[in-house]
Amino acid sequence: MASASQALNESQKASERTHFVLIPLMAQGHTIPMIDMAHLLAEHGAQVSFITTPVNATRMAGFINHALATGLTIQFVKLNFPAVEFGLPNGCENADMIQSRDLFKNFMEACAALREPLTAYLRQQHPSPSCIISDMSHWWAADIAREFGIPRLTFNGFCTFASLVRYIIVRDNLLEHVEDENELINFPRFPTPLQLTKEKCPGSLSVYGLEQIRKNIYEEEIRSSGVVMNSFQELEALYIESFEQITAKKVWTLGPMCLCNQDINAMAARGNKASTDEAQCLRWLDLMKPGSVTFVSFGSLACTAPRQLVELGLGLEASKKPFVWVIKAGDKFPQVEEWLAEGFEERVKDRGLIIRGWAPQVLILWHKAIGGFMTHCGWNSTIEGICAGIPMITWPHFAEQFVNERLVVDVLKTGVEVGVKAVTQWGQEQTEVTVTRDAVEKAVSKLMDDGEAAEEMRMKAKEFGVKARKALEEGGSSYNNINLLIQEMGNQANASG
Numbered sequence: 001m002a003s004a005s006q007a008l009n010e011s012q013k014a015s016e017r018t019h020f021v022l023i024p025l026m027a028q029g030h031t032i033p034m035i036d037m038a039h040l041l042a043e044h045g046a047q048v049s050f051i052t053t054p055v056n057a058t059r060m061a062g063f064i065n066h067a068l069a070t071g072l073t074i075q076f077v078k079l080n081f082p083a084v085e086f087g088l089p090n091g092c093e094n095a096d097m098i099q100s101r102d103l104f105k106n107f108m109e110a111c112a113a114l115r116e117p118l119t120a121y122l123r124q125q126h127p128s129p130s131c132i133i134s135d136m137s138h139w140w141a142a143d144i145a146r147e148f149g150i151p152r153l154t155f156n157g158f159c160t161f162a163s164l165v166r167y168i169i170v171r172d173n174l175l176e177h178v179e180d181e182n183e184l185i186n187f188p189r190f191p192t193p194l195q196l197t198k199e200k201c202p203g204s205l206s207v208y209g210l211e212q213i214r215k216n217i218y219e220e221e222i223r224s225s226g227v228v229m230n231s232f233q234e235l236e237a238l239y240i241e242s243f244e245q246i247t248a249k250k251v252w253t254l255g256p257m258c259l260c261n262q263d264i265n266a267m268a269a270r271g272n273k274a275s276t277d278e279a280q281c282l283r284w285l286d287l288m289k290p291g292s293v294t295f296v297s298f299g300s301l302a303c304t305a306p307r308q309l310v311e312l313g314l315g316l317e318a319s320k321k322p323f324v325w326v327i328k329a330g331d332k333f334p335q336v337e338e339w340l341a342e343g344f345e346e347r348v349k350d351r352g353l354i355i356r357g358w359a360p361q362v363l364i365l366w367h368k369a370i371g372g373f374m375t376h377c378g379w380n381s382t383i384e385g386i387c388a389g390i391p392m393i394t395w396p397h398f399a400e401q402f403v404n405e406r407l408v409v410d411v412l413k414t415g416v417e418v419g420v421k422a423v424t425q426w427g428q429e430q431t432e433v434t435v436t437r438d439a440v441e442k443a444v445s446k447l448m449d450d451g452e453a454a455e456e457m458r459m460k461a462k463e464f465g466v467k468a469r470k471a472l473e474e475g476g477s478s479y480n481n482i483n484l485l486i487q488e489m490g491n492q493a494n495a496s497g
């Protein structure tokens with residue numbers, strides 16, 4: 001009979017042979033959690049091939065260096081991206097570099113052209129791949145998985161709550177016959193009451209020529225062997241159970257993936273290089289009272305109109321509370337820079353820090369001075385806020401962000417809405433002011449004041465923060481799922497090979 005240590009050795013050997021191929025969508029909101037996923041899988045003993053392109057590899061150089069320095073078993077595979085061949089400017093290798101949304105189709109087709117070179121690369125690898133985890137939008141990765149006779153799991157960067165909403169919409173074609181933009185759509189078989197207008201539903205963005213790609217994505221999603229979620233059991237158990245029932249697919253919750261590394265500097269290195277001096281930013285926060293600062297940031301893709309930014313700034317000023325505000329208007333809207341220089345920055349200089357460009361978001365969120373997060377509700381930002389244990393002000397722009405808002409406000413009860421009525425679609429510039437300075441001021445007060453309701457939200461947020469950390473600690477739900485996933489994929493590979 002094998003001893004316990006022999007059994008452990010066997011299982012360690014099996015996991016070392018388990019080789020995951022991770023193929024992210026090249027958009028920061030999808031790539032960053034996959035970098036974290038690579039980290040988690042490697043740390044639990046698996047081999048990982050992380051597929052990227054030269055421009056994207058440069059962006060994540062900080063993380064690549066960290067992985068090399070710490071001996072993580074991650075191979076970064078740089079494939080040439082055929083941008084020019086598909087009508088994109090040379091070097092346009094990330095969704096945030098696409099100038100017009102009509103070019104998104106070209107971008108997706110260029111991604112699909114990675115299939116051949118990737119297959120050729122993988123044919124030469126030892127151990128050969130055991131499992132592909134690809135972004136849901138890379139439907140063509142399923143062909144590679146079939147060629148190797150291995151499972152393909154999908155990842156879409158959403159939480160399970162939003163994934164379920166999206167799945168029901170696509171399966172039941174819920175949006176097709178909805179003409180009235182104010183009509184409230186119901187979601188049959190959704191575990192809790194939910195109503196959304198068409199515009200606020202994920203998948204409502206119509207991009208020219210994307211219909212066939214959407215069809216391929218859905219068909220391959222149905223055929224996939226399961227779904228990986230950047231979430232954890234204790235956050236949305238009801239929706240995970242429901243998703244598994246409705247789709248008949250296993251949900252692997254492996255998150256919150258942003259907690260993969262306790263080394264906060266390594267965490268900061270996994271996205272773009274910060275455009276601000278991180279140490280200076282932390283020194284500024286050190287001067288503020290614990291829990292007193294609102295962090296305002298709308299992710300990597302949202303495009304807020306200059307007039308709306310001014311209105312937001314005036315609301316922050318009127319709140320008389322400290323804030324860190326990330327502005328990405330940059331070169332695109334020089335009028336914002338002019339307005340900041342005309343007096344705003346001077347007026348708020350004692351309690352407002354403005355970051356232009358890419359902020360070290362996780363570093364900031366986890367600083368003790370931060371007491372609230374005004375977010376566009378991208379899922380990564382949302383779960384980073386959850387991990388930080390802080391309540392949120394929700395300001396969704398597009399995609400599944402309006403659904404995430406419902407999760408935060410109605411289900412978790414850890415946030416307040418700023419009150420966004422209209423969608424600002426990706427790649428479409430908003431022109432109107434839809435959120436007034438009064439609404440901003442009110443939301444900040446509601447969240448940051450001492451009242452009972454705010455206190456309750458803070459307590460709930462803290463509790464979720466604790467649960468999030470536990471999920472990835474030894475014996476926690478996501479920790480166990482990572483081990484199980486590695487074991488299961490390793491066993492399947494051994495059985496077939």
Ligand code: UDP
Nearest residue numbers: 029271299300301358359361378379380381
């Ligand atoms: N992010 C960051 N600094 C920024 C903007 C974004 O570090 O200035 C990170 C953020 O922490 C998150 C990701 O980029 O991990 C954005 O993903 P999310 O899903 O929140 O939004 P998206 O950008 O996809 O809309």
